[in-house]
Amino acid sequence: STLSSREINPQINMKSMLLVACFLAVAAAAPQYYETERPQVLIVKQAQNHDTEQQKYSFSFEADNGIVINESGNLKEIGPTVENVGIVSRGSYSYPGENGARYT
Numbered sequence: 747s748t749l750s751s752r753e754i755n756p757q758i759n760m761k762s763m764l765l766v767a768c769f770l771a772v773a774a775a776a777p778q779y780y781e782t783e784r785p786q787v788l789i790v791k792q793a794q795n796h797d798t799e800q801q802k803y804s805f806s807f808e809a810d811n812g813i814v815i816n817e818s819g820n821l822k823e824i825g826p827t828v829e830n831v832g833i834v835s836r837g838s839y840s841y842p843g844e845n846g847a848r849y850t
Contacts, residue, residue: 787811812842 791808804818817837824832840850 785811787813812840812848814838814840 788810789807790810792806794803794805796803800820802818802820804816806814806816808814815837816839817835819833819835821831822834824830838850840848843849
């Protein structure tokens with residue numbers, strides 16, 4: 747005897763549901779990482795400067811985990827009209843690797 751399309755579809759739907767249930771079970775069993783498990787990083791040094799008159803800024807900070815960030819920028823005309831302005835920024839960062847090397 748042959749199966750009609752009405753008899754095949756429920757079997758396929760049931761298999762699909764079982765497959766989805768298996769994927770959900772695996773996803774639920776995966777380890778979850780919460781913010782409480784990560785050590786809190788403290789800022790040990792910080793500086794900011796915002797000069798509205800000269801239209802420039804700078805900031806920097808250093809964290810207790812060795813990360814250092816510096817950035818400065820200024821407003822600059824980038825086109826033929828006054829409306830064509832943009833911020834030109836430059837900066838650097840560095841952080842310690844697990845191997846003890848410093849990356850920048």
